[in-house]
Each structure stands twice: as structure tokens, then as C-alpha cells.
Amino acid sequence: MIPRGPDRGAVAVRIDAMESSSATSSGSTRREATRQKLYEAAVTLIAEQGFSATTVDEIAERAGVAKGTVYYNFASKSVLFEELLRHGVGLLTASLRDAAARTEREGGTKVDALDAMIRAGLVFIDRYPAFTQLYVAELWRTNRAWQSTLMMVRQQAVAVVEGVLREGIERGEFSDEIDVQLTAAALVGMVLVAALDWQAFQPERSLDDVHAALSRLLQGRVSGSHQGH
Amino acid sequence: MIPRGPDRGAVAVRIDAMESSSATSSGSTRREATRQKLYEAAVTLIAEQGFSATTVDEIAERAGVAKGTVYYNFASKSVLFEELLRHGVGLLTASLRDAAARTEREGGTKVDALDAMIRAGLVFIDRYPAFTQLYVAELWRTNRAWQSTLMMVRQQAVAVVEGVLREGIERGEFSDEIDVQLTAAALVGMVLVAALDWQAFQPERSLDDVHAALSRLLQGRVSGSHQGH
DNA sequence: GTTTTTGCACTGACCAGTCAGTTCAAAAAT
DNA sequence: ATTTTTGAACTGACTGGTCAGTGCAAAAAC
Numbered sequence: 001m002i003p004r005g006p007d008r009g010a011v012a013v014r015i016d017a018m019e020s021s022s023a024t025s026s027g028s029t030r031r032e033a034t035r036q037k038l039y040e041a042a043v044t045l046i047a048e049q050g051f052s053a054t055t056v057d058e059i060a061e062r063a064g065v066a067k068g069t070v071y072y073n074f075a076s077k078s079v080l081f082e083e084l085l086r087h088g089v090g091l092l093t094a095s096l097r098d099a100a101a102r103t104e105r106e107g108g109t110k111v112d113a114l115d116a117m118i119r120a121g122l123v124f125i126d127r128y129p130a131f132t133q134l135y136v137a138e139l140w141r142t143n144r145a146w147q148s149t150l151m152m153v154r155q156q157a158v159a160v161v162e163g164v165l166r167e168g169i170e171r172g173e174f175s176d177e178i179d180v181q182l183t184a185a186a187l188v189g190m191v192l193v194a195a196l197d198w199q200a201f202q203p204e205r206s207l208d209d210v211h212a213a214l215s216r217l218l219q220g221r222v223s224g225s226h227q228g229h
Numbered sequence: 230m231i232p233r234g235p236d237r238g239a240v241a242v243r244i245d246a247m248e249s250s251s252a253t254s255s256g257s258t259r260r261e262a263t264r265q266k267l268y269e270a271a272v273t274l275i276a277e278q279g280f281s282a283t284t285v286d287e288i289a290e291r292a293g294v295a296k297g298t299v300y301y302n303f304a305s306k307s308v309l310f311e312e313l314l315r316h317g318v319g320l321l322t323a324s325l326r327d328a329a330a331r332t333e334r335e336g337g338t339k340v341d342a343l344d345a346m347i348r349a350g351l352v353f354i355d356r357y358p359a360f361t362q363l364y365v366a367e368l369w370r371t372n373r374a375w376q377s378t379l380m381m382v383r384q385q386a387v388a389v390v391e392g393v394l395r396e397g398i399e400r401g402e403f404s405d406e407i408d409v410q411l412t413a414a415a416l417v418g419m420v421l422v423a424a425l426d427w428q429a430f431q432p433e434r435s436l437d438d439v440h441a442a443l444s445r446l447l448q449g450r451v452s453g454s455h456q457g458h
Numbered sequence: 459g460t461t462t463t464t465g466c467a468c469t470g471a472c473c474a475g476t477c478a479g480t481t482c483a484a485a486a487a488t
Numbered sequence: 489a490t491t492t493t494t495g496a497a498c499t500g501a502c503t504g505g506t507c508a509g510t511g512c513a514a515a516a517a518c
Binding site for chain 3: 055056057067068070071076077
């Protein structure tokens with residue numbers, strides 16, 4: 001569809017410009033734009049329906065390109081998906097690291113850093129809910145082609161949280177009895193599930209509300225030794 | 230569900246006994262057994278591969294029955310899946326309620342109740358990892374046939390946690406400023422993700438380890454006003 | 459003798475991936 | 489400055505295969 005006339009060339013969408021590869025002076029911006037459109041189409045469809053239930057035809061149609069174009073740009077449906085995963089988690093990891101570094105620079109405590117990362121996580125999920133959804137849905141699946149990609153990418157993100165926890169223990173800010181790995185996983189889960197529930201079941205709430213609720217939990221002001229109210 | 234070897238009835242699992250329909254004295258146990266086998270086969274396959282990627286032939290084969298039997302017992306593949314969901318979440322909800330009630334009976338605090346529910350959640354996930362996996366993968370998907378079933382069933386489970394939180398606030402045991410819904414979601418997420426990570430990435434850890442880590446977080450002994458170590 | 463299961467052939471829809479051909483802007487040739 | 493060539497990007501009809509669901513007669517279980 002879309003005879004495309006003299007192709008008014010949708011000039012460079014510039015959605016984000018991650019590590020947008022080479023770009024040799026007269027770089028093929030066209031190709032990059034097409035790939036970006038395909039990512040965007042794929043992420044929502046796969047989040048809604050799952051990988052197998054989403055057809056390449058659907059992705060192509062929503063992106064407004066022909067099916068052949070998908071295969072011109074990606075070796076297969078799975079490869080498209082894998083690159084989508086890498087792309088998305090790259091954004092998240094960068095955002096988390098940034099939040100931690102910023103707190104550090106401003107002389108905050110490690111609790112402040114965790115809190116800032118919680119917020120960064122919420123902002124990310126708010127901006128890319130479909131990606132988050134799809135990530136969670138695939139993370140614990142076994143027996144799948146992109147299993148190893150997913151593991152690597154997960155480790156990348158969780159490592160940031162673990163790092164902050166470890167530094168906190170060294171500084172004596174956290175008890176040295178905490179289990180870094182499990183605690184990091186629990187924190188990630190807390191943010192992930194609360195945020196997805198927020199999006200799905202009470203989208204009218206503000207990000208600040210959600211952040212406040214999670215901060216409270218983090219700081220043990222829900223059930224810890226607390227002070228009246 | 231979940232094969233688990235030749236199933237020596239370990240600790241009286243009471244797999245069914247839910248609202249297992251009619252059962253007129255000489256109830257058709259045969260049919261029930263077949264359905265159970267199909268649930269068990271379906272749950273692992275779907276957890277591993279996802280709903281669409283799992284074929285009815287595979288389910289039948291793993292369950293050791295003919296394909297026709299699947300359709301004799303369930304109207305369609307989706308219906309089989311929906312009933313599986315109801316079945317599984319029914320078990321979880323019952324277990325959570327039981328944990329809360331037991332604590333109550335023994336005169337524990339509401340924090341104790343939450344703690345007991347965390348443990349009950351972990352035990353459930355430990356026993357039915359495939360179900361948990363599949364549940365998480367489907368929960369936030371939109372546009373799907375069983376979407377409404379899933380919402381009902383989710384609400385059922387989360388409501389138990391919300392109930393305990395509310396009672397805790399009434400009793401003045403928790404701050405009345407906490408957001409019940411968000412906090413409940415966050416707690417569920419904490420347990421869910423920590424447990425799935427435990428299963429997937431460090432299965433050698435004991436349930437007690439995981440429980441201890443989560444307890445600590447719940448009680449604010451990670452970053453709250455804590456006392457040395 | 460009724461209920462449940464089996465085995466298996468069949469259908470029709472659907473879908474990942476292919477490929478011969480088209481488009482067009484920029485480079486090269488004139 | 490005009491024509492020709494090039495090749496990266498894109499197209500969409502087509503293929504080979506898969507799979508949900510059906511139909512049914514005979515066997516097994518109860």
C-alpha cells in the first residue's frame with residue numbers, strides 16, 4: 001500500500017539517536033528512520049499480543065512499510081526483537097546510571113541514590129510502558145532464542161542497583177547482613193510491579209504519588225520502627 | 230500442576246479440592262484426572278514458550294492423551310488456559326488467606342501477617358514456578374481474550390494483601406499515610422520478582438534465605454533508621 | 459449402556475521468509 | 489548541463505509449512 005508518489009522523505013525522525021551507528025558523513029539516515037519506525041511498531045504490538053502472536057505483516061503495516069522492508073532491515077523476526085531489547089534496556093541502564101551519578105555528585109547518601117533510581121525507573125516506565133511490559137513478559141521464559149540476550153541485558157540493569165547497595169554497605173550506610181543480589185531483585189520488582197499496576201489500573205495517579213509510596217516502603221516507614229504518623 | 234517427579238504427596242498439597250464442581254458422590258474422577266494432566270502439561274509448556282507458541286498437539290502429547298480428548302474436555306485452547314488461570318490463582322489466594330488467618334489466630338501483629346504472607350507466596354512460587362511465570366507474563370497484556378478473567382483473579386489475590394494493610398492502619402500499626410493499593414502492588418512485586426530471580430538465577434539458595442532478605446526489606450532494616458548491625 | 463478416550467485423516471486459515479522486480483537520488487560519463 | 493549508470497532501499501505476490509479445530513468409528517472404562 002501507499003504508492004508513495006515522489007516519496008516526501010519523512011526527513012530524519014531523530015527519535016533519540018542512541019548509538020546510531022557509523023553514519024558516514026552522508027550517512028544513510030533513511031535506513032535508520034525505517035528501523036526506528038519498525039521498533040516502535042513492534043514494541044507496542046508485541047507488548048499487547050506477545051511475540052508469537054504478533055505477525056511480521058502486522059508490524060510492517062503499522063510501521064507503514066512493506067513486509068520485504070522488514071527483512072531488508074533485519075535478518076528475522078527474532079533478530080528484530082533482540083535488537084529491540086538491547087535498544088530499550090540500553091536506555092534504561094543509562095538512565096539508572098545517570099541518576100546514581102547525579103546523586104553522587106550532589107553529595108547525597110546511598111539511600112538518596114536508590115531513591116533517585118526508583119524515580120528514574122518510574123520515569124522510564126512512564127515513557128516506555130510497552131517496552132517494560134514486553135520485557136517483564138519475556139524475562140523469565142526459558143527455552144527461547146533470545147534467552148541469552150535477555151540475561152545479559154538484565155544483568156546490566158540489575159548490576160547498577162547492586163553496585164549502589166554494595167557501596168552503601170562499604171560506607172556502613174546499610175547493614176552488612178543484607179543480601180545484595182536478592183535485595184536488588186526485590187527492589188527492581190517493587191518498582192516494576194507497582195509501576196505496571198499504576199499504568200494498568202490507576203493511570204490517573206501522578207508519578208509523584210507512586211514515587212512517594214515506594215520511597216516510604218524503601219525507607220521502612222511502612223512497617224519498620226516508625227514514629228506515629 | 231507441575232509434575233515434580235512421581236509426585237510423592239510430599240506434604241499434603243491438596244492440589245484440587247477447590248470448588249471442584251458438582252462431584253455427585255460417585256463423581257467422575259476419571260474426567261477430573263484427565264483435566265489435571267492437561268493442566269500440568271499446559272502450564273509448563275506455556276510458561277516456557279508462551280500461549281501462542283504452544284500447540285494443542287504438544288499439550289496432548291505431554292499429557293499422554295489424544296488430541297480429541299483435549300477438545301472433549303475443553304471447548305478450545307483459550308478456555309483450557311483460562312480455567313488453568315482460575316485454578317492456579319485460586320490456590321494462591323487460599324494460601325495467602327490461610328497464612329493471614331493463622332497469624333491472626335496466634336495473636337501476631339499485622340507485620341507478622343505480612344511476613345507470613347510473604348512466606349506463603351514464596352512457598353507457592355517454589356512449588357508452582359511455571360504457573361507463576363506464566364501468570365506474570367500474561368498479567369499486563371491487553372487485548373487478549375482472557376483479559377477479564379485475569380483481572381478478576383488478580384484482584385482476588387491482591388485484595389488479601391490490601392486487606393491486611395488496611396487492618397494494620399486501623400490498628401495504628403501502620404502509618405495512615407501509606408497508599409494501600411500502591412503498597413500492596415509493590416509488596417507483591419517484591420516477592421514475585423525476587424522469587425523468580427531466585428528460581429532462575431540462584432536456585433541453590435534456600436527459601437529461608439530469600440524470606441530473610443525480603444523480611445529485612447519489609448521491616449526497613451535495609452535503609453530505614455537501623456541499628457548498626 | 460453410557461461416558462470417556464482414542465486414533466487419525468482432513469480442512470481452511472494463517473504466516474515466516476523469499477525473490478524478481480521497482481524506485482530514485484546521487485555519482486559518473488558525456 | 490544533460491544523459492546514463494549504479495546501487496541501496498523498498499515492494500508485494502508467492503511458497504512451503506504449520507496449526508486450531510472437526511468428524512467419526514471403534515475401543516476402553518465405568
